Amino acid sequence: MSGEIIDVGNYLEGVAAPSAEGLNTCTHCGLCLNACPTYRVLGREMDSPRGRVFMMRQVREEQMPLSELIAEHLYICLDCRACETACPSGVPYGSLVEAGRAQVEAARLTPARWRALRWLLNRVILPRPWLTRAIFTIPRLYAGSPLRALARLLPPRLRGWEAALPHPGARIPVRGPERAAEGPAGGSHEAAQAGKTAMALTGCVMEAMLPHINRATESVLRKAGYGLVPPHAGCCGALNVHAGEREEARRMAQDLIAAFERSGAEYFISNSAGCGAQLKEYAHLFEQHDPWYERAERFASRVVDLSQAIAAADVPTRRTLDTSVTYQDACHLAHAQRIRKEPRSLLKGCAGGAFRELGDDQCCGSAGIYNLTHPEIANELLRQKLEKISATGARLVVTGNPGCLLHLRRGAAERGMDVDVRHIAEVLDATL
Numbered sequence: 026m027s028g029e030i031i032d033v034g035n036y037l038e039g040v041a042a043p044s045a046e047g048l049n050t051c052t053h054c055g056l057c058l059n060a061c062p063t064y065r066v067l068g069r070e071m072d073s074p075r076g077r078v079f080m081m082r083q084v085r086e087e088q089m090p091l092s093e094l095i096a097e098h099l100y101i102c103l104d105c106r107a108c109e110t111a112c113p114s115g116v117p118y119g120s121l122v123e124a125g126r127a128q129v130e131a132a133r134l135t136p137a138r139w140r141a142l143r144w145l146l147n148r149v150i151l152p153r154p155w156l157t158r159a160i161f162t163i164p165r166l167y168a169g170s171p172l173r174a175l176a177r178l179l180p181p182r183l184r185g186w187e188a189a190l191p192h193p194g195a196r197i198p199v200r201g202p203e204r205a206a207e208g209p210a211g212g213s214h215e216a217a218q219a220g221k222t223a224m225a226l227t228g229c230v231m232e233a234m235l236p237h238i239n240r241a242t243e244s245v246l247r248k249a250g251y252g253l254v255p256p257h258a259g260c261c262g263a264l265n266v267h268a269g270e271r272e273e274a275r276r277m278a279q280d281l282i283a284a285f286e287r288s289g290a291e292y293f294i295s296n297s298a299g300c301g302a303q304l305k306e307y308a309h310l311f312e313q314h315d316p317w318y319e320r321a322e323r324f325a326s327r328v329v330d331l332s333q334a335i336a337a338a339d340v341p342t343r344r345t346l347d348t349s350v351t352y353q354d355a356c357h358l359a360h361a362q363r364i365r366k367e368p369r370s371l372l373k374g375c376a377g378g379a380f381r382e383l384g385d386d387q388c389c390g391s392a393g394i395y396n397l398t399h400p401e402i403a404n405e406l407l408r409q410k411l412e413k414i415s416a417t418g419a420r421l422v423v424t425g426n427p428g429c430l431l432h433l434r435r436g437a438a439e440r441g442m443d444v445d446v447r448h449i450a451e452v453l454d455a456t457l
């Protein structure tokens with residue numbers, strides 16, 4: 026990147042800057058450094074949370090002009106929010122970096138090819154479910170066709186991408202005859218959830234590329250006794266927020282909140298870590314005096330991750346997994362939503378003692394479109410993650426985010442690893 030420098034005063038108008046309060050919370054203690062994947066890979070202060078907070082503060086205080094160099098470091102960040110978990114001072118890093126990126130976007134400081142890619146994805150394709158589905162029709166049809174037998178002829182790099190596609194016929198290995206459900210004392214789980222209605226989010230890429238995960242989600246929710254209203258078919262705007270496109274994200278949030286309010290459902294269920302984190306933080310998109318702020322807060326209080334919804338219903342296990350299993354924490358579940366316990370307890374419940382703790386919650390490198398814009402760092406993080414997975418000896422890796430699932434599956438196939446990677450909804454549907 027060249028060192029183009031933009032005068033702060035020329036572009037900040039109308040774009041909310043990272044909040045002074047949030048930036049000033051940082052005491053520069055450095056306790057976040059070793060939790061930060063980009064600092065661990067690159068070893069540079071400017072690619073650490075502390076370094077990025079410092080740069081954003083300098084820009085805010087007009088001590089430093091916003092430049093392409095700053096844009097580069099803000100985008101090397103994965104927005105994984107591991108630094109928030111590590112920070113003892115409560116620096117709201119996620120909202121700071123998202124606001125910083127909004128400034129960068131307003132100043133057009135990112136490479137033109139990224140802007141074009143993001144514009145195409147975030148503004149043209151993903152907000153239109155029909156278009157997203159149409160685009161993914163070819164890979165979806167291919168995934169279920171006999172042509173897949175020829176995939177072994179592809180070069181290794183393409184074989185990895187091919188293997189990341191769904192395998193429609195592949196079942197999760199379970200053992201034992203299906204047992205009758207034994208409800209918790211005092212009534213069944215259905216009774217425990219009686220009258221609880223839920224709306225699920227089908228999402229953009231999930232419904233287009235991995236629709237079987239949405240069907241498994243609906244099936245598991247029904248088994249847990251939830252009454253389902255028609256799902257919200259569309260994008261939540263998470264990718265827009267991560268890319269600093271707040272206006273577009275606001276529109277999507279308003280559509281989604283209004284649809285939920287009209288439905289009369291009590292819960293809004295997310296089966297994607299990135300979407301869930303975004304939905305719970307919708308209020309950040311609006312000013313406090315805006316009536317949408319209160320509606321977004323009310324909505325956020327009804328958002329529940331699938332693992333939380335199922336764990337709360339205490340659904341009995343009917344079958345046991347017939348393989349060893351480990352769980353990969355998706356960053357936006359573990360760090361942004363602080364959900365770690367529920368997926369583990371659900372998996373331990375159906376693993377028959379074959380659950381292996383991964384002992385690593387570092388980002389796998391997927392991070393939305395990061396694996397496309399920063400493939401070197403993404404692949405290094407993927408390599409580290411797959412090594413940890415190998416060390417557990419588990420044959421099944423479970424995660425709660427479609428991006429992690431596709432990224433891990435591709436990496437495992439490229440390395441010839443004998444592991445399957447599945448979404449938690451698929452595993453629960455096969456065992457509950």
Ligand code: SF4
Pocket residue numbers: 050051052053054055056057058074075078108111112113114115116
């Ligand atoms: S972000 Fe938090 S952990 Fe990191 S240097 Fe600042 S105060 Fe310390």
Ligand code: SF4
Pocket residue numbers: 060061062063064072073074077101102103104105106107108109118
């Ligand atoms: S969000 Fe992740 S990559 Fe970005 S600074 Fe924090 S820990 Fe590092």
